[in-house]
Amino acid sequence: DGGITQSPKYLFRKEGQNVTLSCEQNLNHDAMYWYRQDPGQGLRLIYYSQIVNDFQKGDIAEGYSVSREKKESFPLTVTSAQKNPTAFYLCASSPGLRGNQPQHFGDGTRLSIL
Amino acid sequence: AQTVTQSQPEMSVQEAETVTLSCTYDTSESDYYLFWYKQPPSRQMILVIRQEAYKQQNATENRFSVNFQKAAKSFSLKISDSQLGDAAMYFCAYRSGGADGLTFGKGTHLIIQP
Numbered sequence: 001d002g003g004i005t006q007s008p009k010y011l012f013r014k015e016g017q018n019v020t021l022s023c024e025q026n027l028n029h030d031a032m033y034w035y036r037q038d039p040g041q042g043l044r045l046i047y048y049s050q051i052v053n054d055f056q057k058g059d060i061a062e063g064y065s066v067s068r069e070k071k072e073s074f075p076l077t078v079t080s081a082q083k084n085p086t087a088f089y090l091c092a093s094s095p096g097l098r099g100n101q102p103q104h105f106g107d108g109t110r111l112s113i114l
Numbered sequence: 115a116q117t118v119t120q121s122q123p124e125m126s127v128q129e130a131e132t133v134t135l136s137c138t139y140d141t142s143e144s145d146y147y148l149f150w151y152k153q154p155p156s157r158q159m160i161l162v163i164r165q166e167a168y169k170q171q172n173a174t175e176n177r178f179s180v181n182f183q184k185a186a187k188s189f190s191l192k193i194s195d196s197q198l199g200d201a202a203m204y205f206c207a208y209r210s211g212g213a214d215g216l217t218f219g220k221g222t223h224l225i226i227q228p
Contacts, residue, residue, distance in 0.1 A: 033215050040220065042118070048215050056214070058214075102161045103215075107158055
């Protein structure tokens with residue numbers, strides 16, 4: 001079955017440590033996205049990518065980095081510069097560049113600070 | 115920048131009754147799309163319904179329908195014959211005509227009373 005796989009489901013980070021969240025899709029979608037969800041808030045866009053080797057900052061990109069070396073993969077690195085990384089992270093993808101194409105979401109990764 | 119406002123943090127409805135969730139948005143764009151997503155306790159984001167701004171006809175998907183008032187920038191979701199499985203967080207989301215990400219409201223927690 002086609003879908004989006006995020007791993008791990010739970011992740012713990014020590015102070016000063018970088019961690020990488022994985023996102024893989026087999027839907028053959030061109031566009032991929034990372035969102036952050038905090039309690040009592042909606043999702044906020046961190047980064048997105050429309051094609052391989054290209055990505056743009058979203059609303060809250062500071063302290064995060066991404067890469068898009070393959071169409072199927074869009075990993076997110078939470079760096080030590082992100083001072084409040086505890087949150088639920090969701091990856092999404094959509095077929096292409098048209099705004100009416102809905103985004104499909106993975107099951108998320110919960111990141112906590114030790 | 116676009117903003118999405120959901121003014122009802124929580125709503126409660128009796129099973130089999132009808133409930134309407136409110137959403138307003140602010141944009142200066144003419145080409146955009148609106149979505150309602152459902153997030154059950156599993157935290158998965160599920161697309162409920164979508165509306166193209168250029169279409170005057172309100173979208174409908176089985177028991178779910180929208181009331182799209184473009185001039186008022188209002189996009190409410192009506193759930194008919196509410197079922198226990200409808201209990202979830204509901205998020206209203208906006209997307210411009212390009213392939214950038216979604217802008218979400220803060221969500222409405224829907225409770226279904228048996």
